[in-house]
Amino acid sequence: MQLPQRFGFDVDPSGNLLIGGAAAAGLAARFGTPLHVLDEARVRANCRAYVEALRRYAPGPSRALFASKALCIVATCQLAYDEGMGLDVVSIGEIYTALQARVPADALVFHGSNKTPEEIAYGLEVGVGRFVVDNEYELGLLDRFARERGRRADVLLRVTPGIEPHTHRAIQTGGVDSKFGFGLLGPDAERAVRLALDAPGLRLRGLHCHIGSQILDVEPFLLAARAVIAFAAEMRGAGFVMDELNLGGGLGIRYRPEHEPPAPAVFVHDLMETVRDSLARHRLPTPTVYLEPGRSIVGDAGVTLYTVGAIKAIPGVRTYVSVDGGMYENPRPALYDARYTAVVATRAAEPPSRRVALAGRCCESGDVLIWEADLPEVREGDLVAVFSTGAYTYSMASNYNRYPRPAVVCARDGSAQIVVERETTADLVRHDRPLVPSPAARAR
Numbered sequence: 001m002q003l004p005q006r007f008g009f010d011v012d013p014s015g016n017l018l019i020g021g022a023a024a025a026g027l028a029a030r031f032g033t034p035l036h037v038l039d040e041a042r043v044r045a046n047c048r049a050y051v052e053a054l055r056r057y058a059p060g061p062s063r064a065l066f067a068s069k070a071l072c073i074v075a076t077c078q079l080a081y082d083e084g085m086g087l088d089v090v091s092i093g094e095i096y097t098a099l100q101a102r103v104p105a106d107a108l109v110f111h112g113s114n115k116t117p118e119e120i121a122y123g124l125e126v127g128v129g130r131f132v133v134d135n136e137y138e139l140g141l142l143d144r145f146a147r148e149r150g151r152r153a154d155v156l157l158r159v160t161p162g163i164e165p166h167t168h169r170a171i172q173t174g175g176v177d178s179k180f181g182f183g184l185l186g187p188d189a190e191r192a193v194r195l196a197l198d199a200p201g202l203r204l205r206g207l208h209c210h211i212g213s214q215i216l217d218v219e220p221f222l223l224a225a226r227a228v229i230a231f232a233a234e235m236r237g238a239g240f241v242m243d244e245l246n247l248g249g250g251l252g253i254r255y256r257p258e259h260e261p262p263a264p265a266v267f268v269h270d271l272m273e274t275v276r277d278s279l280a281r282h283r284l285p286t287p288t289v290y291l292e293p294g295r296s297i298v299g300d301a302g303v304t305l306y307t308v309g310a311i312k313a314i315p316g317v318r319t320y321v322s323v324d325g326g327m328y329e330n331p332r333p334a335l336y337d338a339r340y341t342a343v344v345a346t347r348a349a350e351p352p353s354r355r356v357a358l359a360g361r362c363c364e365s366g367d368v369l370i371w372e373a374d375l376p377e378v379r380e381g382d383l384v385a386v387f388s389t390g391a392y393t394y395s396m397a398s399n400y401n402r403y404p405r406p407a408v409v410c411a412r413d414g415s416a417q418i419v420v421e422r423e424t425t426a427d428l429v430r431h432d433r434p435l436v437p438s439p440a441a442r443a444r
């Protein structure tokens with residue numbers, strides 16, 4: 001039986017944590033720490049869960065898209081496409097990464113709340129499958145650029161249904177007060193549909209919504225689906241036919257033992273039941289349904305390995321256990337109070353005996369990866385594993401304090417390969433150019 005604090009990973013008889021069958025300690029010795037490790041089989045299983053559930057429960061044709069921003073590297077794009085998913089991208093960099101992974105451009109759905117003229121032109125040039133238009137500025141630009149190229153761009157309109165799921169404010173996106181999309185509660189969405197239908201450079205295929213992230217219950221998704229479908233029905237009079245319905249991503253994962261996210265299959269089942277009912281109630285034809293999971297594809301497949309350094313015990317207050325990573329490679333705790341679970345990777349079966357703060361090494365008091373980490377006795381040099389770090393960690397990493405970004409490795413059947421090299425110190429100054437002194441300074 002696997003204990004919840006192992007998060008589905010195996011532990012060998014001597015207590016070593018295994019990721020994709022490979023011992024964490026061996027990975028750390030070979031590749032160094034901090035290290036992001038991905039369990040390839042787990043990524044594939046997560047992809048398959050969505051692809052198969054959609055095939056089974058969607059009312060008609062369907063497509064699962066990996067929201068690549070959760071971890072946009074060539075290897076994850078390859079895995080998702082190989083498992084039958086398309087990709088959701090938001091920038092030239094993400095498009096380029098997907099193309100490098102040999103994902104065809106027409107499998108890409110291009111999002112973004114402020115696509116620049118350069119990005120729109122690039123999307124047209126490479127031939128992304130869909131543009132998800134977020135606002136009137138983009139609608140106008142895309143229409144014009146497409147016409148100038150003698151093309152018609154296939155578009156969905158992103159609508160904002162006015163739903164605020166129980167998740168951190170920074171990752172809610174579906175409420176009235178949101179920078180994203182055309183509000184359904186006011187006249188904006190209706191206006192956008194009419195404009196898109198009239199635009200000769202656009203082919204309006206359908207609607208999109210994405211209400212937020214790390215959502216642990218299905219209800220807000222059902223509300224959003226009903227709202228979007230009701231809106232599609234209202235717009236029938238304007239000549240709008242919803243061929244495609246993209247309901248976004250947002251399903252949460254387990255970061256702490258008490259988190260109980262629905263399994264993707266259950267989530268897709270419940271959501272598709274509502275979609276089917278709503279379509280029937282409004283007598284709408286069956287659209288192609290898209291879902292765009294990001295976090296729930298790569299999140300629980302990732303583990304970060306750290307080496308423990310300084311330990312500072314403040315009697316009666318707290319013990320800080322510092323590790324060799326921090327907010328530069330996982331900004332989520334500092335950014336939105338994200339919570340995680342850790343174990344000592346070489347004693348992963350040992351019960352916790354103390355509560356410590358697992359601190360990062362950046363020069364910020366707020367750089368604490370886990371404020372309340374329950375661990376066995378920890379010593380300098382111990383290897384610590386933090387679970388569920390596959391999503392929005394590496395992809396949000398920075399070089400704050402001029403720390404090089406860690407390597408990413410993929411583990412499978414007991415062996416591992418590098419999928420992103422560790423940055424070097426030289427990489428950090430690669431784009432720096434020394435300032436040329438002014439003539440006056442040179443004369444001094």
Ligand SMILES: *Cc1c(COP(=O)(O)O)cnc(C)c1O
Pocket residue numbers: 067069070088111210212213214248249250251292293294295296
């Ligand atoms: C971020 C995002 C997703 C993925 O969200 P997750 O919570 O990672 O599943 C899907 N669609 C859009 C438009 C997004 O911005």
